[in-house]
Amino acid sequence: MTALTRRCFGMLAGAGVASLAAPSFLRAQGAPHVVIVGGGAGGATAARYIAKDAGEAINVTLIEANPQYTTCFFSNLYLGGFRSFASITHGYDTLAANYGITVVNARATAIDRQARAVRLADGSRVAYDRLIVAPGIDLIYDSVPGYSEDATGIMPHAWKAGPQTQLLKSRLDALEDGQQIVIVPPPNPYRCPPAPYERASVFAHVLKAKGHTGSRIIILDPKPKFSKQALFSEGWEKYYPGMIEWYGPDVHGGIKGVDPAAGTVETDFDTFHGALVNVIPAQRAGRIARDAGLADDSGYCPIDPASMRSMMDENIFVLGDAAIAGDMPKSAFAANSQAKVAAMNVRGDLIESKVFPARYANTCWSLIETDDSVKVGAQYAPTAEKIASTSSFISQTHEASEVRKTNYEESLGWYAGITADIFGA
């Protein structure tokens, strides 16, 4: 353990560690080691909760490929001009400085489950007693024929927040009146079910604000219905009459492919041209999880509903978008909720702290127009087969504008709350 930890230390110093709480590090040399791959909504929450609740009894290392994290949640608000890019970007300094978490800014390339170690891009290894895998999603570019990683510069997906989101915004802002936007949403299951439709709403908000009455937004959906459909449809009718056209497969007959150079999307029914085409391809668990054999044929990772422990390896927990979380949607709220269950079970494994029954929750707010936000939420409990919904709610159509405005203010509060809960405050 000591030798490994020292090796770790040397490697970390070279790899650009945000900060290292040296005294607690030295004191905690004999302590068990938890490694977390992925510092997003799920992984960073898990790291913080383990470090916060176990103190020096557990060493926590968080491995994250990027030095900063831009949240997908609220990235649509950035596209709509409601938030700045800086306000949705977060660093790892507080986790390192206030919680003594060793933050390693590196990409994990493999998990050696036999030896219980994670390999990093520079070839070094980090040993673990328990591993939490929270890499989010990978996009399956060729799920849309003609689309590819190269094509993302022309037809941005912006389904991982960062430069893609900035590119999409600059393309949106450069549109002229009369030009058309085409959105190709993903098939189920995917990250954040209402988000493609919230995105259509903020696109329309931007066009309307510029007085682009001649512009249209065409949504070519591979799904016959979508999340919060009645609420979005009502809102589009109210705020953006005639601007947003949604077509399901019964109308377009199936998406045959895209031609990035021509800016077209071909369906059985017709070929659509967009001055801006936003393609959101199908998704699966992040590669590191699949390569380690933690996923099943669905491309996502089965877990024990009571603990988020991998069904493939009892020393590993998988959470967030990469996991098969039963009735829970793939959301930051859900990932954050699952992380707390996993963190408690990891502590239970390693330092025999008390393990309470798992509880999960989710709420997603979606902005339709300024001061008009709708929400959907549910609570969940583990059953033998899955994480199952126990109670739920959804906003109603024809609600008073005051209710919708309060929802919006609540969503701002949620964002401040969850980002403090993920990254520390």
Add this chain to the structure above:
Amino acid sequence: MLWGRGLSGFLFAMVAAAAASAAPPEPEHGNRERGKTVFEACNGCHQVGAGARHGIGPHLDALFGRRAGSLDGFRYSSAMRRRGKDGLVWDAATLDRYLQKPRRMVPGTRMSFRGLSDKRAREDLIAYLKAATASAPASNPSAPSPPRPEIGGAAMAIEGDAAYGEYLAGECVTCHQRSGRTDGIPSIVGWPREAFIRALFEYKSNVRRHQVMSMMTANLGNEEIAALAAFFSGLDPQ
């Protein structure tokens, strides 16, 4: 309208006489009766009148002339305490500014009230407060209020397990910040135990209506609610 002016004139004279020390006499326009109705938005958290005690918010007795954040036994946000130290004293003018947009005047306040943009409503409320807060505060304002057994009584009888509460609180702090900050969602840090229990039962039984809160409380039993109350009442706002 005429009647209103007449009454406020009367109030003005009364208040001016009562607060002879306040240097420039403040004009008084509010209607005390209407203000009492406005106060219904406040009385879930603030008690006022003889024997008022601290609840979710501090009691308001002897409010006028009180330095902000200065009462013993109430856990103010550090922002409010700082403003008090810097000299903020409650009077008609400062209250008017605060009530218009609490978070603009005292960023970091735990008071989860968005503000009253209607000037007349603020004047009415201040007129009401002037009259209602003139009584002496309770001898021990932090003593728990006499129990109201009709709601949450069983949970109040349980000694909550704060460790369990801390785990359960994971569900709350996704929105209600652990630090006690409010940014669009109320702070619940440091609430008195019974106020906390009562509020959760009110959400559970839809006396208070809120979609998220009624869902979140649906699966909470007496043990859970007592545990959460034990945990949150033991926290200090930062």
